[in-house]
Amino acid sequence: MLDYSALRAVSAVVQTGSFEKAAGILNVTPSAVSQRVKQLEERLGTVLIARGSPCTATEKGAWLCRHMETVGMLESELFEHLPALIEPGEPRQTVTLNVATNADSLGTWFVAAISRFAKRSEYLMNIAIDDEDHTAEWLQRGRVIAAVTSLEKPIQGCRRVSLGALRYHATASPDFVARHFANGVTPEAIANAPALTFNQKDRLQSRWMRQTLGKDLPCPTHWLPSTQGFLDASLSGMGWCMNPTQLAREHLESGRLVELIPDTPLDISLYWQVNRLAADRLAELTRAVTTVAAEQLLR
Numbered sequence: 390m391l392d393y394s395a396l397r398a399v400s401a402v403v404q405t406g407s408f409e410k411a412a413g414i415l416n417v418t419p420s421a422v423s424q425r426v427k428q429l430e431e432r433l434g435t436v437l438i439a440r441g442s443p444c445t446a447t448e449k450g451a452w453l454c455r456h457m458e459t460v461g462m463l464e465s466e467l468f469e470h471l472p473a474l475i476e477p478g479e480p481r482q483t484v485t486l487n488v489a490t491n492a493d494s495l496g497t498w499f500v501a502a503i504s505r506f507a508k509r510s511e512y513l514m515n516i517a518i519d520d521e522d523h524t525a526e527w528l529q530r531g532r533v534i535a536a537v538t539s540l541e542k543p544i545q546g547c548r549r550v551s552l553g554a555l556r557y558h559a560t561a562s563p564d565f566v567a568r569h570f571a572n573g574v575t576p577e578a579i580a581n582a583p584a585l586t587f588n589q590k591d592r593l594q595s596r597w598m599r600q601t602l603g604k605d606l607p608c609p610t611h612w613l614p615s616t617q618g619f620l621d622a623s624l625s626g627m628g629w630c631m632n633p634t635q636l637a638r639e640h641l642e643s644g645r646l647v648e649l650i651p652d653t654p655l656d657i658s659l660y661w662q663v664n665r666l667a668a669d670r671l672a673e674l675t676r677a678v679t680t681v682a683a684e685q686l687l688r
Contacts, residue, residue: 393460395429398422399437399450400457404485404515406443448530455531458484462670465511485513486674489528490537491521492587493555494659496616497635499537502681506674520590521657528662535663535671537678547662550679553686554656558637559597559649561629566647569629574649579606585619585630586610593631593655601653631655635685656687 401411402422412419430437437450446454461484468474490499495518503514517527521539528536528544543549561569569582579602584594595605611628613619619630620637624645632646634654640646661678663671 392425392429392432395425396453396457396460398425399429399446400454402426402438402444403446403450403454406445408444452531455487455534458487458534459667462512462667483511483513485515486535486671487515487517487533488535489517489519489524489533491524491539491659492518492614492616493557493633494521494537497555497633498681498685499678501685502678503674505681506677510673512674520588520592521659522592523590525662528664534667535661535674538660538662539657540662541658541660544662546665548665548668550661550663550675552659552661552679552682553688554658556634556687557593557597557631557655557657558634558641559594559601559629559653559655560623560632560637560641560646561649562624562626563644563647565623565626565629566649568626570649574602576602576606579608582608583628584608584610585613585622585628587616587619588612588614593657596657597631597653597655600655601650659686 397415398411398421401414402408405411405414408419408422408426412422415422426438433449435449436447437453439445439447465484488503495516499516503516506512507514517524517533519527521537524533524536525538525540525544527533528538528547537552541549565582570578572578579598586594594608594610598605611622613622616633616636620632620640622628623630623632624640629649637646641648659682661675661682663675668675
């Protein structure tokens with residue numbers, strides 16, 4: 390038999406980051422939370438929570454948390470139809486849905502989607518950010534229940550829905566272009582013009598160069614892990630970068646930004662993949678995501 394009081398303790402510690410905050414959610418003492426977690430770890434013979442500030446789940450602990458996420462959805466559905474099952478005075482356990490998306494989607498259209506869902510739902514959201522080429526790995530490892538990803542192939546155990554394409558433009562400020570590309574975007578110019586790169590997983594600049602120039606060219610780069618930071622840094626003349634249309638449009642129209650090579654956008658196809666076991670219960674979330682994507686992404 391599974392000890393659900395212990396599983397809830399593990400989930401609460403991971404969700405809040407501390408035993409003390411978990412105790413507040415569960416309406417018990419911190420020592421009771423610690424004892425439940427310790428007994429479960431001893432029973433399983435493995436560490437479930439890496440103690441620290443904040444506390445985080447180990448790989449095995451993350452799997453238990455995903456299980457509790459599914460159990461929480463099932464319980465919410467059950468209590469909705471049979472409220473008499475709820476014990477008087479028992480604290481209501483709010484389910485937090487773990488979802489992954491890429492930073493540019495979060496910075497352009499995805500917040501509108503999850504906000505639309507959250508207004509009509511009792512679920513809370515925990516949004517993880519990774520490159521669109523890597524969010525699928527979060528699903529495969531069971532760390533999230535759904536993800537925005539560039540992976541077209543359905544992940545095993547998941548349902549996949551096409552969302553459309555997020556369009557990017559290779560942009561820079563007019564003075565940056567005048568300084569670095571006065572004679573055009575040549576291999577020599579690219580080799581000396583600082584780019585802006587989100588992190589080591591970011592391949593958008595390379596994709597644009599292969600698509601537009603026929604090959605990936607080496608270039609110096611500033612590392613800047615922020616979608617809004619990309620826009621601000623390109624406006625200030627710090628470097629050239631790939632900016633989403635939604636963020637760049639106004640500045641391109643005003644002339645504060647210009648395309649390195651006019652009319653050479655890069656389109657990245659995005660997909661919504663959701664765990665098949667939870668897909669029916671998350672139909673409203675999928676509907677919100679696909680509706681907003683249809684409004685803001687290219688078809």
